[in-house]
Each structure stands twice: as structure tokens, then as C-alpha cells.
Amino acid sequence: MLWEKVLIGVLVVLVHLAWAHTIDLLPSSEYCFFEDMHIGDEMTLTYQVSGGGHLDIDTWIQDPEGHLLYENLKKDTGTYDFIADKDGRYKYCFSNKFSMMTDKMLSFNVHGVLYLTDDEGLIPAERELRELANNVQLFKDEQDYLSMRERVHRNTSESTNSRIKWWSIIQIGIILFICAFQVFYVKRQFEVRRTI
Structure with a gap:
């Protein structure tokens, strides 16, 4: 409607x-x-x-x-x-x-x-046009509100996405460091040590 x-x-x-x-x-x-x-x-x-x-x-x-x-x-x-x-x-x-x-x-x-005021005897078409204009304004206000909410949610999503990306990069760095350390440590355990 x-x-x-x-x-x-x-x-x-x-x-x-x-x-x-x-x-x-x-x-x-x-x-x-x-x-x-x-x-x-x-x-x-x-x-x-x-x-x-x-x-x-x-x-x-x-x-x-x-x-x-x-x-x-x-x-x-x-x-x-x-x-x-x-x-x-x-x-x-x-x-x-x-x-x-x-x-x-x-x-x-x-x-x-x-x-015009309502006591000036508006014809029904004028009343309908006023009501239609009010409904169009309400629709515009609702669109503006939804647009603002969409913008806030988009900013929140982009911020969350950015934090997840950087946390993943940090985790990959930590895992690579731990792997390199373990390889170095295990390799050192199997080295033959000579005593002179």
C-alpha cells in the first residue's frame, strides 16, 4: 500500500x-x-x-x-x-x-x-495530496535512517575485518618464528659434538 x-x-x-x-x-x-x-x-x-x-x-x-x-x-x-x-x-x-x-x-x-489550514475547507483531493506528501517525507526520513545505519554497520564490518587481517598476519609470523626455532633447536640436538 x-x-x-x-x-x-x-x-x-x-x-x-x-x-x-x-x-x-x-x-x-x-x-x-x-x-x-x-x-x-x-x-x-x-x-x-x-x-x-x-x-x-x-x-x-x-x-x-x-x-x-x-x-x-x-x-x-x-x-x-x-x-x-x-x-x-x-x-x-x-x-x-x-x-x-x-x-x-x-x-x-x-x-x-x-x-492552508484544515478549517479552510480543503477538498478531499487536497487532503489526499497532503497525506501523500507527508507519507513521502516519512519514507524519505526512513530511507535516510536506514542509509545511516548501513553506513555505521559497514564501518564496523570494515574495522573488524581489518583487525582480523592484522591478527592473522601476526599469528602467521608467530607460527613461522616458532617453526624456525624448533627446526634450529632439533637440528642442534642431533649435531655431533667433538671434544678436543
């Missing part, structure tokens, strides 16, 4: 990483999108113009009160990340108003961390 949750979590992460929005910005047009955020939520906007004209568009992000947080004029790519300091609806727009004849192909991705 746990491996199924891990597999689903990996698939969700891979799909999220591979998924980006693509829109056609027509000449003299503007597209705006909205994100409802709370204080402390993180958001990152990444975009790139992949076709049309000089590959340039205007981009901006506004806070709920209409203050400009980010503006990038006549650029082909950009990334902006921020942490919300106000509750409300944040607006990000892409504009091709300065172009009268050329449409642009735009790919963008918005991702971030939303800090």
Missing part, C-alpha cells in the same frame, strides 16, 4: 514538473490570471516566449491592492518569485499590446507553496 502511494506521489510530481500552460497572445491583446493567496504563501512565475515576432512581451504582477510587484517589458523570458504579504487575489498579466500584427506563443508555469 505504501509503495502505491509513493508511486502516485512520484507521478504527481513528474506531471507537475512537465506541465506548463501555453497560450497564444494575439496582436494588441492581454491575458491576465489570478491566484488567491494568504500571507506567507510562496509563488513563482516562470515564462518564455517560444514563437512570434521578436519573441518579446510585457509581463507584470500586482498585489490585491493593485500595487505593482514585478514588471518586465519587452522581454522573451523571465522568472519572479515572491512571498505574499497580504491576503487576497494576486494578478499576473501577459501583454502583446505593443504589437499590431504579430501574435506570440507563450509558455508559463506558476508554482508555489500554499499554507
Whole structure:
């Protein structure tokens, strides 16, 4: 059961990483999108113009009160990340108003961390995703613990192996010394001694 949750979590992460929005910005047009955020939520906007004209568009992000947080004029790519300091609806727009004849192909991705509490009425899918994220974190922690234990056991085994090797070499040396001494001693016993 746990491996199924891990597999689903990996698939969700891979799909999220591979998924980006693509829109056609027509000449003299503007597209705006909205994100409802709370204080402390993180958001990152990444975009790139992949076709049309000089590959340039205007981009901006506004806070709920209409203050400009980010503006990038006549650029082909950009990334902006921020942490919300106000509750409300944040607006990000892409504009091709300065172009009268050329449409642009735009790919963008918005991702971030939303800090929601359980009283905010999470839908069941969000609860399942949170539970899955917690299970993935538990799995990662267990993997780290097992990796650390394996490293400790490997070091202990290598240390024991090294001590056994050196003790065996010392024993072989002692046995060779004793054998040489015995051969010398027995040989000496059978020597003929002359007295003059």
C-alpha cells in the first residue's frame, strides 16, 4: 500500500514538473490570471516566449491592492518569485499590446507553496495530496535512517575485518618464528659434538 502511494506521489510530481500552460497572445491583446493567496504563501512565475515576432512581451504582477510587484517589458523570458504579504487575489498579466500584427506563443508555469489550514475547507483531493506528501517525507526520513545505519554497520564490518587481517598476519609470523626455532633447536640436538 505504501509503495502505491509513493508511486502516485512520484507521478504527481513528474506531471507537475512537465506541465506548463501555453497560450497564444494575439496582436494588441492581454491575458491576465489570478491566484488567491494568504500571507506567507510562496509563488513563482516562470515564462518564455517560444514563437512570434521578436519573441518579446510585457509581463507584470500586482498585489490585491493593485500595487505593482514585478514588471518586465519587452522581454522573451523571465522568472519572479515572491512571498505574499497580504491576503487576497494576486494578478499576473501577459501583454502583446505593443504589437499590431504579430501574435506570440507563450509558455508559463506558476508554482508555489500554499499554507492552508484544515478549517479552510480543503477538498478531499487536497487532503489526499497532503497525506501523500507527508507519507513521502516519512519514507524519505526512513530511507535516510536506514542509509545511516548501513553506513555505521559497514564501518564496523570494515574495522573488524581489518583487525582480523592484522591478527592473522601476526599469528602467521608467530607460527613461522616458532617453526624456525624448533627446526634450529632439533637440528642442534642431533649435531655431533667433538671434544678436543
